[in-house]
Amino acid sequence: MTSERPLEALRAAVGDRAVVEHEPVAVDGVSLTATFRPGSGEELAAGLRVLSQQGMAALVCGGGTRLCQGNRLRRADLALEVTGLDGVLELDAEDGVVHVRAGTEIAVLRALVRAEGWELPLDPPGDGTSVGGALASAAIGPRFAQPRQIVLGLEVVLASGARTRCGGRVVKNVTGYDLAKLYTGSFGSLGVIEAAWLRLRPLPERSLFLAAALPEGAEGFERALTAARRPSARVAALVDRALGAAIDPATAREGSVLLLELAGDESLVKADRRNLVERTGAREVDEVMVERLRSVQAGIFHPGGLRFRISSLPSRVGEVAQRLARDGGAVLAYPARGLLYARFPVGLASDEGAVAAAERSARLAADAGGGGFVIEDAPDWAKQGRDVFGDPGPLLPLFRELKRQYDPKGVLNPGRFAGHL
């Protein structure tokens, strides 16, 4: 609940327009009745200063597409939504870099840079995902590597209201600490991203999509990894038949579905296509398959349940996937990236036993793969008493100290990040 006085103080600082009261919205069992939606960096800073002074806490969000991720909020007096900070500040079409405000929708930015001959290397699931939200949650999609690799610089407003920046617009930079790495993936726990400099990629000369039915089991994974390491392969996902039916039903009837995107130099793409058609019996499919894959990754086809993101050494992805499948998980694997998603069904009522069993399965599978896991989606009741990021172990004191340095009063997303920070 929001008491009147702090909201008045916020309004006095940022104006009435930026603060909206509304019907209660429940997030993780916390009822939010007000949203602060700054229209400028100055407003964001002024608002955070007030929140800090008033001892208030905020749920920080962008497009709101990843509210399922992270731990339960410990408390929140209002939502702080950055979608009002939108637009491209500068697009340098010769250098291939873009300076964009955090609230800009990824789909909008993608279209803008594409028109200038560049590709935005961010493709997380969720149509309304904002640039700031994608970076704060280190969101990934089927195509591209982790966002940390494309962030050149960030402007971040700290909980105190201090507007700061780190990095810059150039692609090579060791001027001071690489704070952009620290903020990226920190779920807004250290500061609110106001804008970012991102490195773009040249549009590929040619791209095409292939689907192949592979045998279930170890052999399928070995062949998928070999295919994924073809020079022009950039999407390479293997899904079991059940999930595959939601992507490419025809292929799923014959086995696990390997979905590939080949992109780059035209002659290379053609050569790889020839190779893969011969070796895997792949056939060309429409780009819509990748959209479906993204939806499967986001669990859109199967809302509810528990979704895990599991990492593994590439050579052990098959073993990890088979363990998860044996325990009842539906599995999507990116073999070359050493990344898997697994969904386990749980009932609507509090079935702690099912959650614990699924968690144990994910842990054992991740151990077998030499990696780790996070819970990406879970019913509110299942999150209680659980750290969805896993146990930070000996790093917890350092995590706590970082949180204390950047957000000593716990204004930003209290409780949501690893270690319930």
Next chain:
Amino acid sequence: MPAADLVTSLRGIVGDAACLVRPEDLFVYEADGLTLHRARPRAVVLPREKAEVAPIVRTCRTFGVPFVARGAGTGLSGGALALDGGVVIECARMNRILEVNPQDRYAVVQPGVINAELSKAVAPHGLFYAPDPSSQAACTIGGNIAENSGGAHTLKYGTTTDHVLALEVVLPDGESVSFGSRTGWTAGYDLVGAFIGSEGTLGVVTEATVRLTPLPEAVETLLAVFPDVFSACRSVGAIIGAGLVPAALEVIDQRTIAAVEASVYAAGLPTDAGAMLLIELDGPSLAVAREVERVRGLLSRSGASRVEVACDERERQQFWRARKGAFGAMGRLAPDLYLYDTVVPRVRLPEVLGRICEIGDRYRLRLSNVFHAGDGNLHPIISFDRRDRGEMERVLAAGEEILRVCVEAGGVLSGEHGIGNEKQKFMGLLFGEDDLDAMRRLRAAFDPDGICNPGKVLPTPGACVEAGAVKRHA
């Protein structure tokens, strides 16, 4: 407490022979590759095993003595100097490659492994370690991690931070911890990312898991001759604008060509050329063959008077000798060298280069330019004589002006050499007090007592040169 007690404790950990205290032994640790700055450490310890590092750090804490880790000492910003009578922890003896996993493409190494040695060791598996700083024959992986080292091929392959998966670190409080994972995915704060490039101020690396990259199937190297450095830079823009990502794009200016050709590094370059551009394309043969043709076309259209493609490895090495010999060639002109390191947005290169040359001329300095044009990373080199006090002052004044010009053009203070104790007073040119305060918070979280490589990276509050607040040099 007297220093003898500290030394006795350190010797108890590493043995007498691995703890140096005699002035003649400490002499070589007074400076790194930036010889202008010197500071004599109180002692130098040379651990062989990671288990020795935490006790060394704890001992330094007990005696309230700062410490700094050092790799091969090839850094160019004074980062490995032990200020305030500190202890140097020299990691060069921790030089074993502990594991190579060709299937999953990673290696686990001790921090003292030499960069080029790692690539050599994994080459039989068809792999290499991508970051390739110019000093790669001597510099260590630990030092590369501290500095986030780049190299000539970062345009395509990225810098050290893109190639480190996990770290074992002794924190300034003496605790050993692990960041990251072999898979490259981790939950929680990205401490690997925050640590890399922290110039030894957040702890001491004792083990690193690094990514290995498949060796490219084909490599083609081209050398193009231009009437002037500006047209060379424009052609760089044309290549990148066309969507090509060469492995390297290096510009060598006329002054450097003249110096190289007058030296033992002579590579048969045309001394009447205004500038040369070295282009390296690598990847699958099919793609590289087509890229060579596209690049040739772009080069001619942007004014190249001649384009040569290396016909074999010998010729390729010869092209690179022209680039890599620049430092040595300039070095024979005078007793000392000063190598600047700044980055500007690629599109501003021609304009900024013009201003840098003007600054060099105005200060009557022997200044030449050889640089990583693809990522806008400039390396003006000045050969000078430090015994000539007037010249020394002109070198430093010119350096400051060059930094200002680069920052005004949207650039930064360092692309790959780091801030160290060379540029910390200039951090205010780029960052405001709130920005620097955010960096101090990271450091405070790791090292609240300021015992780990103090006096580096961040300026002392208030001692910063701010934009527009520094006197102009005539």
